[in-house]
Amino acid sequence: MEPLYQQTHKQVHEIQSHMGRLETADKQSLHLVENEIQASIDQIFSHLERLEILSSKEPPNKRQNARLRVDQLKYDVQHLQTALQNFQHRRYAREQQERQREELLSRTFTANDSDTTIPTDDSLQFNSSLQKIHHSVDDLIGGGHSILEGLRAQRLTLKGTQKKILDIANMLGLSNTVMRLIEKRAFQDKYFMIGGMLLTCVVMFLVVQYLT
Numbered sequence: 001m002e003p004l005y006q007q008t009h010k011q012v013h014e015i016q017s018h019m020g021r022l023e024t025a026d027k028q029s030l031h032l033v034e035n036e037i038q039a040s041i042d043q044i045f046s047h048l049e050r051l052e053i054l055s056s057k058e059p060p061n062k063r064q065n066a067r068l069r070v071d072q073l074k075y076d077v078q079h080l081q082t083a084l085q086n087f088q089h090r091r092y093a094r095e096q097q098e099r100q101r102e103e104l105l106s107r108t109f110t111a112n113d114s115d116t117t118i119p120t121d122d123s124l125q126f127n128s129s130l131q132k133i134h135h136s137v138d139d140l141i142g143g144g145h146s147i148l149e150g151l152r153a154q155r156l157t158l159k160g161t162q163k164k165i166l167d168i169a170n171m172l173g174l175s176n177t178v179m180r181l182i183e184k185r186a187f188q189d190k191y192f193m194i195g196g197m198l199l200t201c202v203v204m205f206l207v208v209q210y211l212t
Contacts, residue, residue: 008044034087
C-alpha cells in the first residue's frame with residue numbers, strides 16, 4: 001500500500017502546482033492544460049479506490065490510520081476537482097460574454113449608404129435578454145456541478161461504508177448470505193447514483209436548449 005500511497009500523494013502535490021498554469025496559459029494551450037489536470041485527477045480517483053481496498057487489508061492496529069490517510073487524499077483531490085470545475089465555469093462564462101458582446105455589436109451598428117443607425121432601445125432589450133439567459137445558464141451549470149460532485153462524494157462514501165460493514169461482518173462472523181445482501185444493496189446504490197447523474201445531465205441539456 002505504501003508505494004501507491006506515496007505515488008498518489010506526489011500526484012496531488014503536482015496537480016496543486018499545475019493549477020497555477022491555468023491562470024497564465026494562453027487560449028491555444030488552455031484546453032490542453034485543463035485536460036492534463038483532469039486526466040491526473042481521474043487517475044488519482046482510480047488510485048484511491050485501490051487504496052481503500054488495500055487499507056481494509058491492513059493489520060487491525062494500522063487499519064484506522066491507513067484509512068485516515070486515504071480519506072485525507074480523497075478530500076484533497078475532491079477540492080482540486082472542484083477548483084478545476086470552477087475555473088472551467090468562469091472560463092465558459094467569459095467566452096459566452098465575449099461571444100454575446102460580438103453578436104450585440106454586430107447587430108447594433110448597421111451601416112447604410114447614407115447614414116449609420118443605432119437602435120438603442122432594441123439593443124438594450126436584446127442585451128438584457130442575453131444577460132438573463134447568461135445568468136440562468138450560469139446558475140444551472142453551477143448547480144449541476146454541485147450535484148455531480150455530491151453524487152461522486154456519496155459514491156466514495158458508500159464504498160467506504162460498505163467496506164467497513166464487511167469488516168465488521170467478518171469480525172462478528174455473520175453468514176455469507178447477509179454479506180451477499182450487503183454487497184447487492186451497494187451494487188444497486190451504484191446504479192441509482194449513475195441514473196441520477198444521467199438524469200441531471202439530461203435536465204441540464206433540455207433547460208439549456210430551452211433557454212437558448
